[in-house]
Amino acid sequence: xxxxxxxxxxxxxxxxxxxxxxxxxxxxxxxxxxxxxxxxxxxxxxxxxxxxxxxxxxxxxxxxxxxxxxxxxxxxxxxxxxxxxxxxxxxxxxxxxxxxxxxxxxxxxxxxxxxxxxx
Amino acid sequence: xxxxxxxxxxxxxxxxxxxxxxxxxxxxxxxxxxxxxxxxxxxxxxxxxxxxxxxxxxxxxxxxxxxxxxxxxxxxxxxxxxxxxxxxxxxxxxxxxxxxxxxxxxxxxxxxxxxxxxxxxxxxxxxxxxxxxxxxxxxxxxxxxxxxxxxxxxxxxxxxxxxxxxxxxxxxxxxxxxxxxxxxxxxxxxxxxxxxxxxxxxxxxxxxxxxxxxxxxxxxxxxxxxxxxxxxxxxxxxxxxxxxxxxxxxxxxxxxxxxxxxxxxxxxxxxxxxxxxxxxxxxxxxxxxxxxxxxxxxxxxxxxxxxxxxxxxxxxxxxxxxxxxxxxxxxxxxxxxxxxxxxxxxxxxxxxxxxxxxx
Amino acid sequence: xxxxxxxxxxxxxxxxxxxxxxxxxxxxxxxxxxxxxxxxxxxxxxxxxxxxxxxxxxxxxxxxxxxxxxxxxxxxxxxxxxxx
Numbered sequence: 001x002x003x004x005x006x007x008x009x010x011x012x013x014x015x016x017x018x019x020x021x022x023x024x025x026x027x028x029x030x031x032x033x034x035x036x037x038x039x040x041x042x043x044x045x046x047x048x049x050x051x052x053x054x055x056x057x058x059x060x061x062x063x064x065x066x067x068x069x070x071x072x073x074x075x076x077x078x079x080x081x082x083x084x085x086x087x088x089x090x091x092x093x094x095x096x097x098x099x100x101x102x103x104x105x106x107x108x109x110x111x112x113x114x115x116x117x118x119x
Numbered sequence: 120x121x122x123x124x125x126x127x128x129x130x131x132x133x134x135x136x137x138x139x140x141x142x143x144x145x146x147x148x149x150x151x152x153x154x155x156x157x158x159x160x161x162x163x164x165x166x167x168x169x170x171x172x173x174x175x176x177x178x179x180x181x182x183x184x185x186x187x188x189x190x191x192x193x194x195x196x197x198x199x200x201x202x203x204x205x206x207x208x209x210x211x212x213x214x215x216x217x218x219x220x221x222x223x224x225x226x227x228x229x230x231x232x233x234x235x236x237x238x239x240x241x242x243x244x245x246x247x248x249x250x251x252x253x254x255x256x257x258x259x260x261x262x263x264x265x266x267x268x269x270x271x272x273x274x275x276x277x278x279x280x281x282x283x284x285x286x287x288x289x290x291x292x293x294x295x296x297x298x299x300x301x302x303x304x305x306x307x308x309x310x311x312x313x314x315x316x317x318x319x320x321x322x323x324x325x326x327x328x329x330x331x332x333x334x335x336x337x338x339x340x341x342x343x344x345x346x347x348x349x350x351x352x353x354x355x356x357x358x359x360x361x362x363x364x365x366x367x368x369x370x371x372x373x374x375x376x377x378x379x380x381x382x383x384x385x386x387x388x389x390x391x392x393x394x395x396x397x398x399x400x401x402x403x404x405x406x407x408x409x410x411x412x413x414x415x416x417x418x419x420x421x422x423x424x425x426x427x428x429x430x431x432x433x434x435x436x437x438x439x440x441x442x443x444x445x446x447x448x449x450x451x452x453x454x455x456x457x458x459x460x461x462x463x464x465x466x467x468x469x470x471x472x473x474x475x476x477x478x
Numbered sequence: 479x480x481x482x483x484x485x486x487x488x489x490x491x492x493x494x495x496x497x498x499x500x501x502x503x504x505x506x507x508x509x510x511x512x513x514x515x516x517x518x519x520x521x522x523x524x525x526x527x528x529x530x531x532x533x534x535x536x537x538x539x540x541x542x543x544x545x546x547x548x549x550x551x552x553x554x555x556x557x558x559x560x561x562x
Contacts, residue, residue, distance in 0.1 A: 074353075081349045088343070285528060364531070372527040380535035387543070466540055473547040 009058040016050030023047060033090045037083050044079035048072065280440060280448030281369035290374070290451045290458075297375075298422050301458055304465045305411060308472075315472045343392070350392035357385035365459040369448045375455045379462025386467045395475065407464045414457035421450055483523060490516050503554050507545045514538040 023043025030036045052072050056065040254261045271288060281287035289297050365378030390398045440447030493513035500506040514537030521530040 077349055077353060081346055084345050085343065285526070373531060374528055377528055377531035377535060380532055380540065384535055384539055387540070466536075469544060470540070470547075473544055473551070 005057060005060075009054045012050050012054030012057060016047050016052075016054060019043060019047035019050060033094070034087055037087050037090075041079060041083045044083075045076055048075050048079075276442050279451065280442050281451050282442050283369055283371055283374075285372070286368045286374045286451060286455065287448065290369075290454050291448075294422055294425070294454065297454075297458060298418050300376075301415060301418060301461045304461055305415060308411075308465045308468050311469055311472050346392045350388055354385050354389045354392075357388065358382060361385060361459075361463075365455055366445065366452070368455040369451045370445070375458025376462055378455075379459040380466060382459065382463040383466025383470075386463065387470050390467075390470070395471075402467065407468055410460050411464050414460045418454060418457045421454065483520075486516055486520055486523075490520070503549055504546075507542055507549070510545075511538050511542045514541070 020043045023039050026039025026042070027036050030039060049072055052068045056068050059065050059068075258264075271284070271292070275284055275287055276282065279287035279291040281291070361378045361380075361382035363378075364373035364381060365375060368374035368378065386398070386402065440449075442448070446452070490513065493509055493516060497506050497510050497513065500509060514533060517537065518530045518533040521527070521533055
């Protein structure tokens with residue numbers, strides 16, 4: 001039973017590390033900001049998920065696993081939002097992207113104006 | 120080595136002299152996209168520089184009004200400067216004067232580089248020499264390993280009542296140091312206010328503030344729904360975590376400084392998601408001033424009381440309680456709260472001052 | 479573990495030197511941020527987690543944010559850096 005758990009944890013950790021390395025290569029390889037955000041987001045969400053899942057499997061049911069799960073939840077909440085903010089800024093300020101609609105909301109949440117990519 | 124450099128790069132000493140005389144804005148070429156920097160001796164490039172300057176001046180006048188543009192950036196300034204040098208030297212040929220300066224400048228740069236390398240090498244040598252003579256790490260014969268840490272380790276828990284020993288040390292035995300650190304934070308935030316605060320009384324500067332705010336917020340997503348929903352979910356959790364770190368400072372690792380930093384980060388996230396108007400409803404400059412004043416005064420009074428009673432360590436009439444309970448260890452818990460509040464206010468005020476020049 | 483510590487210290491030195499050497503202000507701030515993160519891991523290895531929390535929150539978080547805001551104020555983030 002023990003070695004099944006180690007095997008599973010090893011596979012998960014290796015998968016997570018592979019995704020992290022992929023993210024690092026992607027961030028350095030791509031030239032456009034949106035592509036880079038895509039690569040970095042893979043590392044921040046999937047890579048972190050697999051690495052921490054591996055740690056959780058290694059640890060079994062305990063307080064540490066719960067804390068790791070909370071870390072995963074925080075990353076899955078925070079990282080896509082930061083990616084969204086950066087890509088939104090990029091879509092608003094970069095003229096070379098073509099027609100991308102960016103919707104502004106006013107205080108009540110209604111649609112206020114619509115920018116079309118270029119400023 | 121220096122021969123391969125273009126004449127534009129050689130003007131460091133001249134720039135320094137002009138900067139000392141107050142004529143030159145050192146950030147001029149770095150901060151604005153104003154085209155290539157033109158050295159004063161290349162006379163054929165002056166018209167291009169003048170026209171570029173003129174367009175930039177017009178753009179600045181539209182935004183900020185005419186009086187903001189510095190005198191040194193007006194067209195023909197480089198020519199006037201060369202004329203002034205020629206007048207001062209008593210020769211008619213500014214070109215020759217500049218070339219002579221260039222020659223001495225080359226010598227100066229060579230000497231400067233050699234001296235810089237020598238100075239760096241000397242400092243590194245002194246540090247390495249000191250490091251070699253340091254006692255070995257973790258050895259029991261070290262001079263730091265005297266009776267003071269022995270007493271802390273032996274009697275720390277029963278004297279302070281804090282199971283987290285670091286907090287017991289910094290907020291009980293050495294509470295005066297921590298008080299100094301909190302005051303340093305407060306003074307730093309005062310200095311940033313002095314430097315960055317935008318005065319709103321003057322009408323012109325108020326208009327400038329408004330323009331700067333608009334520039335600052337122009338490309339930022341206003342009322343972004345996704346960010347707001349996430350902030351609604353995350354900010355309370357972050358704030359609770361900060362409060363937990365502060366309140367548990369005498370039981371587990373953490374304490375006022377780290378908890379205050381986490382609280383300040385949560386406030387900054389809230390500010391970024393919901394804007395200044397909503398944040399100022401519960402945390403404005405008056406509340407910040409009151410919080411900081413109350414925290415520092417309470418700390419100061421508690422500490423000076425211990426001074427009057429012998430200044431051994433932070434004595435208080437409060438019973439220490441059982442070590443490990445949340446209500447234990449006497450004055451450490453309220454002092455942790457004070458430090459946390461000061462740190463939180465300092466971080467938040469730094470951010471708002473940098474962002475819009477006021478709270 | 480020793481190899482890991484050695485790697486961390488080595489990258490700490492590399493980060494510290496490259497912060498001073500890099501001419502691009504934005505890049506040097508990001509390198510400074512990674513310096514703070516490495517320092518945070520080293521604090522944890524030295525068994526002082528309270529310092530690690532403070533380092534992560536102040537060094538990597540707020541200091542870099544303040545630097546970014548300053549760069550934006552003095553217009554040091556240039557346009558051509560964005561879409562090269």
